Amino acid sequence: MRDAVRMTYGRIAGALGKTLAYLVMGVFAFMTVSPIIWLLVNSFKSNAEYRLSKLALPHDWAWVNYPGAWRIGEFDKLIGNSVIYTLGASLGIIIFSLLAGFAFAKIRSRATAPIYGSFVIGILLSIQSLMVPLFIEVSQLDKLLGDLFQALHLMKAADFHLFYNNRVGVLLVYIGSGLPVAIYLATEYIKSIPDALVEAARIDGAGYFAIFRGIILPMSVPIATTVAILNITGLWNEFALINILVSKTSLQSLPLGILRFSGTMMADYGKQFAALAIGMLPLLIFYLVFRRQITKGVAAGAIKG
Amino acid sequence: MARTAVYRRDEKRAYWAMVLPAFILYLFVMAFPIVISIILSLSNFNGGKMFGGEHWRITGFQQYAKLVADPQFWLALKNNVYIVLVSVFGQLPLGFVFAYLIYRRIVRFGDFWQGVLYMPAIISVIVLGIMWNMIFAPSGLIADIMNKWYASAFGHKLDAILRAAGGLNITDAFVHRVVDASDPVALQIFHDPFTELKDIIVAYTPGQLDVFRSDMVNLLSHKWSPDFLSKADVAMIPIMFVTLWCWTGLYLILFLANMQKIDVAIIEAARIDGAGEGQVMGHIVLPSLSGVIVNAAILCISGSLNSFALIWAMTGGGPARVTEVLSIYMYTNAFHGAPHYPLANAIALSIVVFSFILIGLTKLVEKRYGGRE
Numbered sequence: 001m002r003d004a005v006r007m008t009y010g011r012i013a014g015a016l017g018k019t020l021a022y023l024v025m026g027v028f029a030f031m032t033v034s035p036i037i038w039l040l041v042n043s044f045k046s047n048a049e050y051r052l053s054k055l056a057l058p059h060d061w062a063w064v065n066y067p068g069a070w071r072i073g074e075f076d077k078l079i080g081n082s083v084i085y086t087l088g089a090s091l092g093i094i095i096f097s098l099l100a101g102f103a104f105a106k107i108r109s110r111a112t113a114p115i116y117g118s119f120v121i122g123i124l125l126s127i128q129s130l131m132v133p134l135f136i137e138v139s140q141l142d143k144l145l146g147d148l149f150q151a152l153h154l155m156k157a158a159d160f161h162l163f164y165n166n167r168v169g170v171l172l173v174y175i176g177s178g179l180p181v182a183i184y185l186a187t188e189y190i191k192s193i194p195d196a197l198v199e200a201a202r203i204d205g206a207g208y209f210a211i212f213r214g215i216i217l218p219m220s221v222p223i224a225t226t227v228a229i230l231n232i233t234g235l236w237n238e239f240a241l242i243n244i245l246v247s248k249t250s251l252q253s254l255p256l257g258i259l260r261f262s263g264t265m266m267a268d269y270g271k272q273f274a275a276l277a278i279g280m281l282p283l284l285i286f287y288l289v290f291r292r293q294i295t296k297g298v299a300a301g302a303i304k305g
Numbered sequence: 306m307a308r309t310a311v312y313r314r315d316e317k318r319a320y321w322a323m324v325l326p327a328f329i330l331y332l333f334v335m336a337f338p339i340v341i342s343i344i345l346s347l348s349n350f351n352g353g354k355m356f357g358g359e360h361w362r363i364t365g366f367q368q369y370a371k372l373v374a375d376p377q378f379w380l381a382l383k384n385n386v387y388i389v390l391v392s393v394f395g396q397l398p399l400g401f402v403f404a405y406l407i408y409r410r411i412v413r414f415g416d417f418w419q420g421v422l423y424m425p426a427i428i429s430v431i432v433l434g435i436m437w438n439m440i441f442a443p444s445g446l447i448a449d450i451m452n453k454w455y456a457s458a459f460g461h462k463l464d465a466i467l468r469a470a471g472g473l474n475i476t477d478a479f480v481h482r483v484v485d486a487s488d489p490v491a492l493q494i495f496h497d498p499f500t501e502l503k504d505i506i507v508a509y510t511p512g513q514l515d516v517f518r519s520d521m522v523n524l525l526s527h528k529w530s531p532d533f534l535s536k537a538d539v540a541m542i543p544i545m546f547v548t549l550w551c552w553t554g555l556y557l558i559l560f561l562a563n564m565q566k567i568d569v570a571i572i573e574a575a576r577i578d579g580a581g582e583g584q585v586m587g588h589i590v591l592p593s594l595s596g597v598i599v600n601a602a603i604l605c606i607s608g609s610l611n612s613f614a615l616i617w618a619m620t621g622g623g624p625a626r627v628t629e630v631l632s633i634y635m636y637t638n639a640f641h642g643a644p645h646y647p648l649a650n651a652i653a654l655s656i657v658v659f660s661f662i663l664i665g666l667t668k669l670v671e672k673r674y675g676g677r678e
Contacts, residue, residue: 017582021411025403029421031550036424038446039436054449096327103323107316115328122335124603124664126611128632129656132639132649133338133345140355147357176334179327208319237429239614240632244640255431259618262435269439276436280428287427291420294427298555299562302604 036280043273050269065274072265073275077250078257079282082236084167085253089174090231093182094224096175101186102216106198107208116187122180128240134173135244138163165248173245174235181301182227189223190216229290229297236283254279339657346651352644368651377626378652381634384541385610388630389663391545392552392609393602399549400556401598405586407557408564419561423554433551434618441543443530451529455488459526462486463518473511480506487525537627544616544628551615552608556601563597564590599671606663610656631656 042050043065045058069075103109104116127134146160163169193216201211239255246252252260258279265272287294346368350361372378403422407415425433440446466482467473480503484492495501509517567590575585591598613632616622622629622637629637631652639649 018411021406025406025412025418028399028403028553029418032422032424032554035436035440036428038440053453054446096330099323100327103320107320107323109317109320111320111324115324118336119327119331122331124607124660125335125339125657126607126660127335127338128611128613129635129653129660130335130338130342131632132635132646132653133342134334135639136345136355136646136650137333137337137341143354144356147354172330173334176330179331180335183327208316208323212323233427237431239429239431239617255429255614258429258435259431272435272439276432279432283427283429284424287424295419295423295558296562298423299558302555302559302601 039273039280040277043270043277045270045273047268047270050273062270065270066278069261069265069271069274069278072271073257073261073278074249075254075257075275075278078252078254081167081251082254085170085174085238085242086232086235088171089178089235090228092171092175093178093231094227097179097182097186097227098190098217098220098224099212100179100183101190101220102208102212104183104187105190105193106195106216116183119180119183123184125180127177131240131244134241135164138169138173138245163245165246165251167251170242170245170251173241174238177241178231178235181230185223185227185301186220189220193219225293226297226300229294230301232286233283233294233298254282339654342650342653342657345647346654348647351646364647368647371648372651372655377629377634380627381629381631384628385612385630387541387545388548388612389606389609391549392605395545395549396553396556397598397601397605399553400601401560401594403553403557404560404564405590408561408590409582409585411582415561419554419557422557425551426555430551430615431618433547434615437543437547438619448529452526455527455529456522459486459488460518460522463521467514467518473509473514473517475503475507475509477503483521483525488527491525491527537625540620540624540627544619547615547619548609548612556605559601560594560597563594567593595671599667602667603664606667607660610660610663631659 038055041057042054044061044063045065046060046062049059049062100119104112142161142164145162146155146158149155149160161169163172197215198211201215206214237255238253239259242253242256246256249257249260258275261275262272265275344363347363347365348361349364355361403418406412407418412418438445442448463483463486466479466486469482470476470479480499483506484498484502487498492498506517572585572589575589580588611632612630613636616628616630617633617636620628622633626637635649635652635656638645638652
């Protein structure tokens with residue numbers, strides 16, 4: 001009898017707890033999604049309609065906001081640049097981190113401890129805090145190299161830009177900033193590949209680069225995928241660094257372009273919302289398609305210290 | 306013997322060929338900027354050419370003295386501390402609780418909740434910042450909803466008055482009732498509300514009932530203007546809210562992935578022995594995740610201490626610089642108006658030092674209280 005009463009109480013408490021859990025979860029999920037849906041809905045309103053009511057569904061669906069925003073914001077260029085920066089830098093990060101990771105994990109050297117250690121410390125540094133010195137560094141390097149070329153009568157110093165306002169500069173900075181985490185992940189992963197595999201190939205007379213291509217690279221696909229996912233999502237949205245590296249509109253990435261667009265199109269809300277929607281849709285689709293891989297990659301790559 | 310020497314040389318060459326490209330890039334992007342910020346924060350260099358151009362020299366620690374004396378620095382630091390606090394004590398616990406609910410299948414469809422809650426973290430913070438600005442702005446969504454609500458409330462009061470008077474029968478009592486129903490702040494435009502309002506009201510003919518009603522609602526209902534993003538003491542609240550909104554899902558994913566590594570048998574055994582969910586959480590899940598939690602805290606501290614883009618897109622540090630955090634304070638000193646490179650570099654260095662101090666403290670807490678895995 002007493003047991004039965006206890007069971008009932010337990011069941012009621014359990015049901016209450018479950019209801020509460022669903023309630024909390026539901027409220028948060030609603031709060032997460034509703035602003036995003038609100039944004040998408042408003043991207044189909046005319047400016048006048050938005051001013052009239054900011055919450056209602058559009059009366060006449062203003063599809064024209066999209067082509068309009070696309071044209072004014074030059075989104076074809078922005079997306080093209082973002083693709084170049086994201087894919088180029090991710091590829092660079094993967095190659096350099098696997099190479100270095102292989103060397104750190106499988107070739108014995110006294111240099112490994114200090115160099116690998118410095119990369120691990122680098123994980124703790126957030127490069128945004130260094131944007132001002134980084135800007136000074138790249139602009140001074142451009143000036144130095146420009147002076148050099150002018151002295152050699154190759155070109156005028158003022159015309160020379162390798163780092164500032166140049167895609168190369170953006171790519172180099174992006175690669176450098178992504179390396180610490182990537183190298184840590186790659187090194188720890190490659191350490192788990194048996195030494196015997198590498199040694200056997202060495203005895204057969206294979207060079208290290210041949211071993212890298214033939215053994216390490218194929219076996220490192222999972223960690224390369226993780227690094228790729230972390231960097232694709234991170235770099236596509238990157239703002240702080242490119243903001244100081246690029247001022248030319250033709251070199252801007254999507255986040256920079258969207259901020260510029262919203263600054264100049266203050267008065268046209270419909271197009272503004274359309275621009276925001278264009279800005280978030282590529283990664284949202286990427287997320288819907290690769291959700292499992294992204295979730296796994298984020299969990300594996302979220303390391304600091 | 307000669308063979309091993311060749312072998313060793315070959316090995317060395319391969320090692321450096323593989324390590325150097327990465328190491329040089331790393332030095333270029335992370336190590337040199339730190340060196341530059343140390344040197345420049347002690348100098349008076351303010352643009353131009355560093356080499357073979359302008360004269361500049363080391364001037365000592367005066368930039369740091371300037372920093373400490375600048376009230377704006379302390380405001381930015383305070384705002385930054387708010388962001389760090391809401392991140393560490395908001396995102397982490399919430400993420401943990403959500404992860405636990407999903408992990409223990411207290412809520413079903415865990416995959417769905419996880420997918421939804423992580424969504425903001427995948428979208429550009431620039432897009433999200435602009436979006437939230439449109440929600441919190443003085444003419445934004447929240448103000449719109451509130452003012453529509455006030456207008457309809459006043460409209461209902463007006464309808465009641467009109468019904469009682471049997472239409473637009475303008476008497477002194479009628480005007481008095483309208484004045485009583487009106488918002489005191491809205492009435493402040495009048496010196497003598499009763500007489501002035503009466504003058505206005507008598508101009509309407511009974512046929513203009515709808516016009517009268519909408520004019521009165523516009524004129525006399527309460528107008529709510531949000532000072533979220535304009536008042537110094539509350540301007541950080543929306544930013545803190547959005548910070549929480551944006552990244553809680555990240556920690557949910559992180560904690561959930563690590564909870565799934567816990568041996569299920571231990572939890573099953575504890576449940577059979579009569580342990581409640583609270584005990585399972587406190588005695589099994591929490592201790593086995595202590596290392597992950599410390600890592601998450603470090604990630605969180607370093608990320609929130611450097612938060613820039615979200616706030617930049619949402620408020621730009623404004624209005625009147627009240628929402629500046631350290632990185633924006635640094636940015637404006639370097640790039641807005643005349644450059645103050647030495648000061649900006651001193652700020653950069655202090656951010657780096659702050660993060661290392663906070664991370665060190667976290668590690669210390671871990672050593673002291675954690676590590677019972």
